Amino acid sequence: MRIGELAARAGTTTRTLRYYESRGLLPARRDDQGYRSYDERDLRLLQQIRTLQDFGFDLEETRPFVECLRAGHPEGDSCPASLVVYRRKLDELDALIGDLRAVREQVAGQLARAERARDALGAESLVPGGPEPRCELGGQER
């Protein structure tokens, strides 16, 4: 099969396949026209790469899985190097999720505080002294 067919079957583009080849991740044989030639095993490798990419693995992190498959193992994660990547990715995800949750709480707190302040200002306008400067920028207050 040629590059266009492989790309279509994997739901990706020819540009992506050439890029993978340029990175040494998915080398291709050539037919007598000089066209890249792939088989079902290449499709399998490509699917492995795409699955991991969907998980947010970057290209280098997929390499152990691809090499594992190419070495004849039944699954891309049948080799210890792949398990190492899994575990490192789990740690990264846990750290990232933790950071994001902390940020989320910070932002939620800021929002709550700002809304309280706004409501307090709203009450102030019902009181002698009158209101403070209105926002003249950005906010559509219809």
Next chain:
Amino acid sequence: MRIGELAARAGTTTRTLRYYESRGLLPARRDDQGYRSYDERDLRLLQQIRTLQDFGFDLEETRPFVECLRAGHPEGDSCPASLVVYRRKLDELDALIGDLRAVREQVAGQLARAERARDALGAESLVPGGPEPRCELGGQER
């Protein structure tokens, strides 16, 4: 104060300040030498930007906060446009955290499955028929 001092006081770099100015986020006056000149209010604006950046807001998202402060409000989030950004960021964070948690579970599942398979293969080597292909690539098995 000049650009170097402001950068140092805000814990950032002169390049960053020039970049913010190029984006129209933090314009500077000029002294008679043509040097950028800042005051304490600019430091306040800059701190607002940096805080939001630390939260993962991109530059454009900080703009309403900066304009709010510049309009004379006591806080960057004293304007409705800023609250809109807060809420949108919360939604984005929730979505992202949800996605990452789903990915985390997927990866954890894959790791568990792969480890079970490895252990099953280990047991197989204690049994007639002998073991299957070993990994010859990548993994340091000491």
Next chain:
DNA sequence: GTAAGGCTTGACGCCGACGTCAAGGCAACA
């Protein structure tokens, strides 16, 4: 004959938030 479609390599574009280098100006200090 020629147009269409697939393939080739090469190379520049993109995004965001700057880093880094170049060439030069101004001021203070030894």
Next chain:
DNA sequence: TGTTGCCTTGACGTCGGCGTCAAGCCTTAC
């Protein structure tokens, strides 16, 4: 007088994973 240190503008580099031309070859269909 020269050196140091701050400032100026301009412009190219970075990172990842491709997108998007450009120019040209090969084959098949009309």
